[in-house]
Amino acid sequence: MAPALEFTITHRSGHARAGVLRTAHGEVDTPAFMPVGTRAAVKAVTHRDLLDAGAQIVLANTYHLYLRPGDDLIARHGGLHRFMSWDRPILTDSGGYQVFSLADTRTVTDEGVRFQSHLDGSAHAISPEKATDIQAQLGSDIAMVLDECVASPATPDVARRGMERSASWAARARARFEAIGAGEAPGVRATNRGQAQFGIIQGGVYPDLRTESVQRTTEVGFEAYAIGGLSVGEPVDVMYDVVGHTAPRLPDDRPRYLMGTGMPDDLIECVARGIDLFDCVLPTRNARNGQLLTRDGRLVIKNARYADDERPPDPACGCYTCRTFSRAYLRHLFLSQEMTAATLNSLHNLYFYLDTMRRIREAIVFGTFENLRQEFHRTFSRRSITT
Template identity: 50%
Template sequence: MFKVHKTDGRARLGQMTLAHGVVNTPIFMPVGTVGSVKSLVPEDLKTLGAEIILGNTYHLYLRPGLDVIRHFNGLHKFIQWDKPILTDSGGFQIFSLGQLRKITEEGCVFQSHIDGKKINLTPELAVEIQETIGADIHMVLDECTPYPATPEEAKHSMERSLRWAKRCREVKSRDELWQFGIVQGGMYHDLRKQSLEGLGELGFEGFSIGGLSVGEPKPAMRETTDFCCEHLPEDKPRYLMGVGTPLDIIESVNYGVDMFDCVMPTRNGRNGTLFTSLGKVNIKNQKHQFDESPLDPECSCYTCQNFSRSYLRHLFIAKEITALRLLTLHNLTYYLHLIHDIRDAIREDRFQDLLKHHQQLWDK
């Protein structure tokens, strides 16, 4: 069940009741591609306030494989995470394989990046994998439209994704698990509308906005997100896949998006780039060598409460594993606190003020 409890403009405060618990929206989902959020353990994620994490069909199918996941009766027990999990169908990973894959009407034949083995991922197999994983929310298999794409290319891709979505819906067998349709159509509003209308006839529990964050300019991403949210049902959750920066998130909440995932906080943390209430911090910079201050004076995370920028820079320059953990902890804390700030602002009818604050902070 999904219920919208409050709105402030088009920004929505809602709640999803899933097989493994309740998830409040807007929500940011830490990415645990292979069943692990890099450098962290489930207890860390619970302490940070994560309500749902993301896994990936493509990677989990290759390793550890369905036999292992079946042995543990699903991914939750295998990774010791008792809260909800969302899985991506693998469509984006197939898109990123380039020359290692061939897309046909049946599905996608690709070479494993692990051992080169040929695999045929069909819509039916994508559903089987995700239902074996036991994902509280899983995605249909789609063809991620590249950018740029001609109207003809985008139309062909969108129509194939619709046919695959229908096949995914037909083989769904676990009623307690939610399945989301994925809106495609490139940057073309008429194609996006056709996709929305076709998916709307299939009875999905929610909708994802796909085919963005694939190299298009930010204004095009915002415009497409805005258009999709205007035409998506009010009573279903909306998930913007693979996006993005703190400003991307709050701007998209302003259009009516409910759900987000992105590798940015974890990947950037491992690369020494931190998100703070003062803007971005590059911990590698020489200016932090003797800096006794925390990363973010307004942050309550373990990293900021205990360590100086000087020490964190030392750990990072020395290539200590501890640095990756501490910086990831901070970035995920920032993202999850941002989500809580957004919820509070919607609840208190001051979302536009919060939006303006972040526009000024991140547009510097």
């Protein structure tokens, strides 16, 4: 049987890597950004829009799909790819982050997490094994283990407990994953025999805990590894330090995924530290809130200065929105609360992110990554642009 996942590094620039990730549903050129389709749909855009924007892989959320419509139903429909009519790669997270965000309605033990549904208050329990079973029925190409997401800031003791529990859960999740693959999990309808499983590194902002987490998680052995527990409120320079400490300690021949991180400058800085995969809701969430991301920074479309502005949102952008519509028109749509505003803004932001990753890949291949990195920081600002 062919490996569930293959990864080839084709070019390097310092710690930055360009490569190809091969899954059961196709290839992904890395570094890559994954648009977030929480409930098996990326908000406000169609699958065709995603493909036109350059999306290679999407992320779906196990927690939400388990609650509605249910993993059993999706399995009966042949798995998530068939259910949502997306024939490209899919990554599913374990749902851990969403469960742990239900601070008032969940209980964590060494066995797993008990929580109440945000939909109807019904009681549920997810263990490392249960999260693995759900994702097997969903049939994603990449399944994430259940991990404990501790709040930030966390004391060393709290971060250690979360790291140790995550490491224990990772071993249990891997054992269950292997049992499913061997056909030794009665009642689980695996819909993708080519599924791979990623381990997750935890440890808060503490280098010693991150190092220990790497050791314990790689000893279990996964197809690839993710860095979790960041972008939860820590200063950005601290996040960069943790990534810079952790990524080089992971196996060089396996993909590295930074979970939930997101501003455009974060992407380029974490690629420089050895990260291959990213996801974040920021492009679509900001779009729905009227914030368009450009090479110069954030454009807040509702601002009065754009009421009579005939320019596209980003003159350097080749997306449908920027090729077709003015800032004045987009402002009108947003203030009128037209659904089209969310669609056009989301199309732009997703294209901007995906095109940024394309430029990064090309720069690594052609040996100009450091030039691109410096140019990006010269022009991009997190502050709202004023022109």
